Amino acid sequence: MSLALLYDDAARRGWLVLQDATDDGAPLARESVPAERAAEAVLAKERAARPRWVWDDTARRYPALLAAGVRVERAHDLRLCHAILRGSAFCAGSALAAAPRGPWDAPRAAEASPGARTATLFDDEDAGPAVEEPLDVVGELRLQLDAVAGSQAPRRLRLLLAAESTGALIAAEMTHDGLPWSAEAHDRILTEILGERPAGGGRPERLERLSREVREALGQPTLNLDSSAELLNGLRRAGIEVSSTRSWELRDHGGPIVEQLLEYKRLSRLYTANGWAWLETWVSGGRFRPDYVPGGVVSGRWATSGGGALQIPAAVRGAAVADPGWKLVVADAAQLEPRVLAAMSGDQAMARAGRHADLYQGFVDAGVVADRKQAKVAMLGAMYGATTGDSAALMPRLERAFPRAIAMVEAAARAGERGEVVTTWLGRSSPLPSQRWQDLVAAASVEGAGPEDARAARSARRDWGRFTRNFIVQGTAAEWALCWMAALRRRLLTIPGRPHLVFFLHDELLVHSPGGVAEDAAQALRDSAVEAGRLLFGPTRVEFALSVHIGETYADAKRHM
Template identity: 70%
Template structure:
């Protein structure tokens, strides 16, 4: 398969350069085409190249708008972020180079918490040089096969994100309006809807403060305290603990107020057009490799409005959710046969109960999530010894990751995405606490920060590997959907869940493709693993029917 690199000429913005390359990045041929002619050139190529470009979010949308679909690509910026940090490539020239333009944020700027936090000095980015550095880093790495799979999956994810934004999620404005009206009352210009205002009045009455501004956190906190409520904040968990008449109306108000601000009529007008919701996905936007969004809040759609996500007439939504994905990933990574056996059931947690490890499903869930997230108190901590005895290899893997984090070391996912190191302040505090004559308070503070970072690295290896599985799942599904009549297409992705908009006549075939793609993703990552990656797949007319 050939590589086709896109290159800009700052002096000629109306022209784009095309560089045909060998698999090792050697230049074979060079040409220039007018920028507006690029879609036609891409459509006519029969050699199915792997497109290489600086940023899929920049390059792909104009092609999609012209009706051109790219089969595969290599996103230089996303791949640079992975290779720059990976433990498998630390001896490479790319990893050892000083910060440069490929370390900076893409345009537009990423969301908070993105991978591209270390902005390098201004410089001209040479895409051919960068590609050659990346290819050399992979070829000389400790695990070239794993890294190639990770880079291909990450780049394909970027294509999928652009395609989902372009196609949009089917959305009924009429249903959304009806749901909001039922929950909040009719829309009122310049004021709260009636039901929300009635709840606000209940809160004020319960607190004996008729003029209280509920939308001001400081005012509400003062109001609660003056009414005798012992709270440190207005967070929901603190309000739930109150024994006061204000508790229930305030909780209801907070929930509905959040709905109005996050997904109310103003949100609908901003984000839903022509019957489609088009969020802006950010692949690799979270340090573990999970996606984020830079607008629209697609990863946080509340259950109360999911009914507005409705298939077009003659179409269906095929919604698939990977059941207990992270525990299954942990079983596959660790090679823990006993845990894999529990995961052969559709409900892994029930499999833990049936194995006699714990007595109830809720205990199994507490214990498993405690192992992954590092719970040190509560039910999870109490149940951890049983889990350690039953699944020693799985628990040993996350414990080793936690200890590495506590020392300030990095950890990696299955395919090689590597965690960042703690910041300089963390390192200095750890060193000071280890020095002779360190005070007891300094030692305790350093240990606390170490445990916190250990919980991060413990979760990083599992959550990051689950993100890799999900990328491979989507990539395999995207390929299969091309072979199904009627152009079914992905319209939504949330960590361990996908949604396909499909013609009704082929919806069951799409459901089969979803299952087959999950099996393929497991084999791509873990080979012939005994772990089953179970799915809940529903064919429905609307999102609320599937959840």
């Protein structure tokens, strides 16, 4: 397959270079075109050669092409791929990995501003600030190709880079097309739940009334319920002994006051995150267009830098409404992470359990646990490192039933506790622990260290071990999802009427489809899941089961899943 490079012409401001290259990066003919003619030139080359486009950043280059009506089939996103190769243990000895930090290590433009996205457990806290320097696209491509060719697992890395780059194309396309969204339905939902929107600002009446009732029940009429610190102190003054204001802990405490408070928190969260202000900001022309950030966390999962697409609450899903004559086809990969773990580890017993549509019921039928609830608690504990409670008590049963799967996550946890790197199936590696972590561990090992130093070091090791334990599973699940999307994108192109992806949430996809071909789109989702499993793991007994439903609204489809 030929490559086509697209980059800024350093000699002429406002011009772009289109340069052909062989599949090993050797440069061929090049031409310069003014930026206003770039879409035309890209379209001509796309039709003639169907190349893999190589550019610095899909989020920078592709939206303008989409706006001009140009879609490309393949791409190689140098910035996203650089981040993977820079950190991958598979190519740790490469020139790319050994090079000092430079402009390719800077975040994309949408991530460069402070507060652009929320930090998570999986963020690399040592990442540097955005840098504005000229980018050598040709040189970077050669470095990346050399790193892959000399790596421990070239085939896996090539698949990962192709999937990551295709994911970036899909993210831009989903933002461009938008998720069908009814402002009228959203307003109706908010009014039903919160009450009428105040004409002069302020919060809706139902939320204000509930706030007054909670404060009166606590006997503290001026308490600020939206301040976690003030609320925690207020609860303790009222005799409600909790260590935090997290909903799960409040729910465990119980009582009528707590129930009122939980309802207030639910309504306040809806009003703040997806209320009328969100509607006016993010929905226009009947479409919700969030800003997706592929590879937004170091496990490879996506994030968003605006719109909160990865946290759409069930309450407003009824506002995602298909166009007249169209349907929303919703697919959810059932128990994706445990199935990925079974495939990675080659645990045949877990694979057999996974041949059920409900993997957890498969655990019950195999006699591993007594009921489905125990199965779920035990498996989540294994993947997330629960050390107490029901999860810990059930772990010996999982170890006996699924020795290879449990050994794999345990080995990842021990590696993390030693401060080592772990790697996903295709080659994305975890970051090293922070300097603070290293200081805590080092302090416990020096002569004269006290019991508090030892406790702090043990806690830090356990925490990082939980991170690495889950990293290999969550990261590989993200790789499977990328392959699922990429395979689906290709299949949808063969279905008349242009059904297209409009939403992605870790293990869930939405396709907006003409009603007459919605069943074809549903089958494409199923076939693509099978292909994704085969691409990653080759012949495997693990079935990546989907729950697929077709409806007029997102809520309609989810009700049947």
